[in-house]
Amino acid sequence: ESHLPVRSSAPATREQVEELIEARELVGLQIVGMAAERASAEHIGRLREVVARMQEVVADADAYPDVDVEFHLLVAEAAHNRFLRQAMHDLSALIRTDIELAATAGIRRFGSLQYSVDAHVELVDAIEGGDAQEAQRVLLEILNRHHEFVIGLYALGTATPPEPRG
Numbered sequence: 001e002s003h004l005p006v007r008s009s010a011p012a013t014r015e016q017v018e019e020l021i022e023a024r025e026l027v028g029l030q031i032v033g034m035a036a037e038r039a040s041a042e043h044i045g046r047l048r049e050v051v052a053r054m055q056e057v058v059a060d061a062d063a064y065p066d067v068d069v070e071f072h073l074l075v076a077e078a079a080h081n082r083f084l085r086q087a088m089h090d091l092s093a094l095i096r097t098d099i100e101l102a103a104t105a106g107i108r109r110f111g112s113l114q115y116s117v118d119a120h121v122e123l124v125d126a127i128e129g130g131d132a133q134e135a136q137r138v139l140l141e142i143l144n145r146h147h148e149f150v151i152g153l154y155a156l157g158t159a160t161p162p163e164p165r166g
Contacts (some may be wrong), residue, residue: 014154020094021147025140027087028072032123032139033132034079043078047124050074054120059112065099071120078127098150105149116142 050071057063076088126134
């Protein structure tokens with residue numbers, strides 16, 4: 001049986017990647033639904049600021065993942081549940097590497113991550129509108145596209161985890 005390290009640079013096997021996908025979906029869908037019901041105007045403003053920063057680094061596979069992770073941690077904060085926020089925080093190093101692989105693939109395929117920025121704008125709109133179902137639908141769309149890229153890289157044998165960041 002394989003175990004994910006607590007502080008890891010990347011899931012090493014396709015099986016681990018698929019388990020991370022399951023965890024992200026389970027935790028993420030609950031978080032965005034709760035954020036849609038509970039986010040303050042301040043959280044919405046901060047989410048929009050982070051999305052604006054995502055736009056600034058839309059074609060930068062090194063910088064984009066950090067801002068993307070920051071966005072999802074902020075959504076977790078907006079859900080107002082300390083345990084879900086902690087779960088997201090605990091997964092953030094693995095999620096960052098997962099996003100980095102998908103960002104590299106997305107930029108290679110489309111030239112930028114504009115599709116991702118647009119989807120995150122849509123997610124903030126749904127959260128601001130208090131529409132938990134729409135927020136979950138948008139997140140699922142983001143995660144499905146993202147994971148199609150990552151699993152595709154593993155299928156091609158080209159997923160080379162980046163060096164651990166210190």
